Amino acid sequence: MQLTDDAVGSPVLEALEGNTCAFCENGILLQDSYKGNQAVICDSCHTPSAQVW
Secondary structure: OOOOOOOOOOHHHHHHOOOEOOOOOOOEEEEEEEOOEEEEEEOOOOOEEEEEO
16 A cells, blocks of 8 residues: 555655755746646746655
């Protein structure tokens, strides 16, 4: 059985939120969904840095 953090959020995503993007020069990581999973995604280049499923 796989456990997910859907109901309580993810400490990993919370820790990454607000950090600068490693893939572009001026993006900030925001919590959002990516392909149906919880994720932190760059607000500039839209690349996911981490996702939880």
